[in-house]
Amino acid sequence: MPAEVKILVEGYTTADAKAENRGEEKTCATISLIRDKDLAIVVDPGVLESQQILIDALKKERLALEDVDVVCITHSHIDHYRNIGMFKDAKALDYFGLWNKNACEEWREYFTPNIQILKTPGHDYTSITLFVSTDEGVVAVCGDVFWKENYPKYDVYALDPEKLENSRHLVLRMADWIVPGHAGMYENVRAPFKEDKEQPVKKSTDTQPFCRKCHRPMQKNERCLCQPSICIRCCECNLDCDLCGCSHKRK
Template sequence: MTNATTDAMTDATADAPLGRSAVFTILTTGYTGSTGPGVAATVSYVHDGDRHVIVDPGMVASRDRILGPLAELGLGPDDITDVVLSHHHPDNTMNVGLFGRARVHDHKAIYENDQWTDRDAEGHELTPSLRLIRTPGHSREDITLLAGTTEGTIAFVGDLWWRPNGPVDDPVSPDRVTLRTSRLRVLAAADVIVPGHGGPFKADETAPV
């Protein structure tokens, strides 16, 4: 392991939220075999205090794949206070309009109704248990939501990993070195990773980097 890699992983240990009160549910588990037809996003719900957060409300076979599981939790679209977009690819953003009352967070701003508030996502906290960090690599604007729970830190990474097996070499990544650096940062901060198009997996030495 190089000094640069060690430094990146050491710095990332400070990324995990101090709070541990968040809870999460995977509303729908996504899938993709390539960048071509047949793709669905993994859409997640995170709750902490008065925040009801949807992560990456992207492409799905039917909106019921999002709204149905949410209704089972006793929630409707208007109950969602925040939406986090890991990046701006349509397969991860397609259904953001379902949540018309929510604040929308991306890498550079918060959007609410007709208000656009510039802010850097790096280190921005929605609550003490919910923190955003910049994790470019799949695209230049990638961010990760780190959620502190009683079971550890959950990282909602968008397409930093598409699914548990990678791909190791992301075919749309503009910068493979940056991708690996961001992956190492997340691995140092998290216990579980929720990828953009697959189920959760452990943030350990088995994760592809």
């Protein structure tokens, strides 16, 4: 019997470098539920105004927190994993393995006959996508491989734009439906990116990264090593930080 995918909380984000947004960033990851026979998986229980929102969404599916078997994190950005601690009895699945309390084992690519897990790096280096076989076709729960429907075309926060482009093509080849990182599920019509498939992949120098805090464009040497999505002016590391040294660079 095929599995099913439902959206528990539809996400959103204002972290758009094209938007002239000089105010506070507002972000919520899309939280999904995958059910495969008796297995219940919650994907990306990120940041919420209240955890009760997620509790109520699960209740509508006749589930309590303790009924969730696995909580999956598509990548290591806090807006996607902030509420993982709500699921005290569940195993945790991320890029590095399947965690049961303090024990970790490698996950199988075919997690179940209906769920395939593949690494899809680019937005960050720890990204994974779950490809779920359903009655409606294959649903890709892909985190920030796409933020919204085929958007953004060029992710200014991507750590490796070339790998991200390859990951996007993989998702678009395999999926009939896509659950992006910050919007509702949509049908994969394959047109917008398929046309560019034979074109050379954009290198990282073709995109201009923007600081997620001040929204100013950053040169490569202005990115914080600890937090590459912010600039050295916005870094809050201590003066003696051994890794980034942003406090010294500002002088």
